[in-house]
Amino acid sequence: MPFTAHDLRYQPEQSYPLLYAYLHRNAQRYLGSFKYDAFEVDTVIGHVIEQLVRLGLFAGGDHTPPTALDRLTDAQFYTFLSRCIRNKAIDRLRKRRLQVSTVAELEAFEGDEQENDPLDAASESLWGSSPFSTPEDITIHLASQQALRNILKHCIMLLKAAPQQLQAVIQEMQEMGADELLSTMLEELRIQYPPSQNPHISQHKDHAHKKLRLCLQQQSSNLTVMVALRLTLYTNQHATDTRQYTVDIQTLAQDDLSEHDVRAGLHELVTEGLLDWHGEEVVSITAPQMKHLVRFYKEE
Amino acid sequence: MNDHEQFEGKTPIGGAANPRAGDTYTSGKYAALARWLQQALGEAPSTTATPLASEGEAQLELLLGSDYHLHFYQQLPDFVMALLSNDSRATLHYAPLLYHLASCRECHQGYLELYDAMGAAVHLQKVRPVLGQGTRTLAATPQRMLGHLCQVLISQAEAVLRQARHDHTHDDDTARSLLQLAIHIGAHIGQSMIRHQALHSLVRVATLFDGPIPPREPDPAVRTYIPALAGSGGARGHKKIVRRAETGAHPANQEPAVILLQSRTLEGSIYQVGQTLELHLHDLDEQLRGHYVTISVPLGSLLEPVRWLGGNPRAIRSSVPVDSSGQLVTPLGQTELQLTNPEDHNLLEVIFMLLEVRPA
Numbered sequence: 020m021p022f023t024a025h026d027l028r029y030q031p032e033q034s035y036p037l038l039y040a041y042l043h044r045n046a047q048r049y050l051g052s053f054k055y056d057a058f059e060v061d062t063v064i065g066h067v068i069e070q071l072v073r074l075g076l077f078a079g080g081d082h083t084p085p086t087a088l089d090r091l092t093d094a095q096f097y098t099f100l101s102r103c104i105r106n107k108a109i110d111r112l113r114k115r116r117l118q119v120s121t122v123a124e125l126e127a128f129e130g131d132e133q134e135n136d137p138l139d140a141a142s143e144s145l146w147g148s149s150p151f152s153t154p155e156d157i158t159i160h161l162a163s164q165q166a167l168r169n170i171l172k173h174c175i176m177l178l179k180a181a182p183q184q185l186q187a188v189i190q191e192m193q194e195m196g197a198d199e200l201l202s203t204m205l206e207e208l209r210i211q212y213p214p215s216q217n218p219h220i221s222q223h224k225d226h227a228h229k230k231l232r233l234c235l236q237q238q239s240s241n242l243t244v245m246v247a248l249r250l251t252l253y254t255n256q257h258a259t260d261t262r263q264y265t266v267d268i269q270t271l272a273q274d275d276l277s278e279h280d281v282r283a284g285l286h287e288l289v290t291e292g293l294l295d296w297h298g299e300e301v302v303s304i305t306a307p308q309m310k311h312l313v314r315f316y317k318e319e
Numbered sequence: 320m321n322d323h324e325q326f327e328g329k330t331p332i333g334g335a336a337n338p339r340a341g342d343t344y345t346s347g348k349y350a351a352l353a354r355w356l357q358q359a360l361g362e363a364p365s366t367t368a369t370p371l372a373s374e375g376e377a378q379l380e381l382l383l384g385s386d387y388h389l390h391f392y393q394q395l396p397d398f399v400m401a402l403l404s405n406d407s408r409a410t411l412h413y414a415p416l417l418y419h420l421a422s423c424r425e426c427h428q429g430y431l432e433l434y435d436a437m438g439a440a441v442h443l444q445k446v447r448p449v450l451g452q453g454t455r456t457l458a459a460t461p462q463r464m465l466g467h468l469c470q471v472l473i474s475q476a477e478a479v480l481r482q483a484r485h486d487h488t489h490d491d492d493t494a495r496s497l498l499q500l501a502i503h504i505g506a507h508i509g510q511s512m513i514r515h516q517a518l519h520s521l522v523r524v525a526t527l528f529d530g531p532i533p534p535r536e537p538d539p540a541v542r543t544y545i546p547a548l549a550g551s552g553g554a555r556g557h558k559k560i561v562r563r564a565e566t567g568a569h570p571a572n573q574e575p576a577v578i579l580l581q582s583r584t585l586e587g588s589i590y591q592v593g594q595t596l597e598l599h600l601h602d603l604d605e606q607l608r609g610h611y612v613t614i615s616v617p618l619g620s621l622l623e624p625v626r627w628l629g630g631n632p633r634a635i636r637s638s639v640p641v642d643s644s645g646q647l648v649t650p651l652g653q654t655e656l657q658l659t660n661p662e663d664h665n666l667l668e669v670i671f672m673l674l675e676v677r678p679a
Contacts, residue, residue: 039464040455070382073387087437098439149438150434154422167414170418227359
């Protein structure tokens with residue numbers, strides 16, 4: 020093999036010509052009648068090279084952490100590169116085909132074997148069989164998975180600090196018919212249903228959406244919700260005081276969170292007033308706190 | 320199914336750890352919430368989308384701007400691999416990324432491309448690499464592709480610095496190594512116009528190491544010199560300057576040992592005397608005559624082939640004052656690089672992409 024993913028990461032200057040040669044060969048293979056169009060070939064190659072740089076693989080050295088791409092076998096990595104080239108070539112061919120107007124031009128397209136005519140082999144959408152192939156697929160998944168929905172609830176509840184924005188979101192959810200989540204939150208917030216309509220609500224909506232996006236995309240939000248739910252799952256009633264629940268941090272960590280992560284999540288819950296904890300190894304929760312956590316995070 | 324199982328994802332709601340397009344989620348009691356969520360997560364269309372470049376265009380467009388979401392984009396391979404491995408905790412573990420993908424067109428497109436390509440790699444049936452028979456050296460690699468790589472590396476360095484600033488972290492080493500690589504690759508571009516275009520953002524990005532700088536009025540006392548490009552030769556004295564030969568077309572031993580500089584109508588040059596790089600400036604302003612000047616080479620600290628006079632390339636004090644005719648000849652530093660060597664010449668020319676002269 021002339022180069023590996025490891026070479027691209029640690030010896031980019033030496034391996035770039037080899038990478039270029041490999042991608043060039045594949046680009047020509049998949050570009051059919053445009054295989055001698057230097058601009059098209061370079062556009063396809065440039066796309067893949069940019070991806071490799073952006074992903075931190077090409078020239079990443081020890082500065083960017085290795086990913087699943089670094090763990091592919093050499094053969095798998097070559098296939099990965101080849102497939103990237105193929106997909107971009109199809110993309111370019113489709114764009115160029117839009118400019119083709121006559122049957123004669125269509126027939127002029129070369130394709131002596133199927134892999135040299137990738138448009139014929141490609142499905143209507145390149146990504147049709149992928150999970151989450153559209154933003155709609157993603158939002159349906161986010162809305163229907165309880166753990167993911169809990170993060171949404173958590174972030175909406177943080178809007179309490181800005182009542183106008185919270186009201187804007189509630190009003191919007193009402194209008195869209197997202198009643199189930201709404202009723203849970205209204206119960207928690209002890210807000211009358213429906214809340215009073217604010218005619219100037221739209222100006223608060225954009226701010227609320229921005230805050231929500233930020234909160235939902237933060238790892239700390241995810242940690243907080245994960246730890247909150249684990250508190251409801253793994254705590255035991257105190258041996259002598261049945262109004263107290265306890266759990267140690269090791270138990271909360273399980274096998275996929277570090278103790279550091281758990282502590283970070285606990286700190287967030289303390290900040291939000293859901294917990295009294297001062298860094299002890301054993302977390303104690305009162306019955307009202309537990310009731311609150313269960314009601315909010317352990318539905319269904 | 321209890322709550323624990325639901326949360327831990329052993330049997331996800333809907334019965335799929337790895338939902339496919341068009342499965343049963345698209346209808347049901349969460350559809351309204353999903354519609355609202357899509358509305359709430361939707362961001363204004365990005366202005367960084369790359370237009371389809373026209374045929375025959377010399378430069379390749381970058382796919383992403385330096386404001387792309389580096390933090391999320393670099394998580395994509397591991398997320399995709401978790402999905403391909405049917406890891407039931409994938410979406411929970413990568414929840415922030417998933418929320419991001421719902422609102423970011425560029426990252427979602429990157430996800431789709433990676434999913435398909437990594438899927439093909441993981442489900443590889445037989446090994447049949449099509450190995451290239453083409454170029455094996457940077458010198459033989461098309462100049463346009465070297466230029467494109469330089470642009471990507473510089474843009475990536477900028478993205479890294481922006482992300483570090485956003486996260487209040489320090490990632491100068493990553494950005495520095497990317498810029499250094501861009502300079503080294505750029506030195507292999509023989510055509511000065513392509514090299515200049517490829518590296519034109521270098522100075523701007525390199526100054527980001529200093530942190531945010533408030534916009535400032537141009538200082539009239541500062542003279543800014545940049546390398547003179549091919550075809551832009553002007554008159555010095557009464558002789559027309561002939562730009563040095565392009566490295567791809569002429570033998571290395573014909574490389575003139577000089578870097579030509581220009582600042583509006585003024586010209587300057589950098590010669591090499593032994594290992595010493597010497598700056599020659601002409602027709603400097605009346606106010607500078609009889610005074611020492613401070614010379615700044617902003618890119619001088621990115622690479623270390625030059626031992627700068629005084630140690631700081633941003634504050635090199637001239638060894639003599641400007642003479643009465645406005646001429647200055649002063650050493651800048653020492654180097655083992657040779658201006659007569661095409662690659663060394665290009666490397667030094669990149670370092671001198673910007674040279675500022677101000678009163679000391």
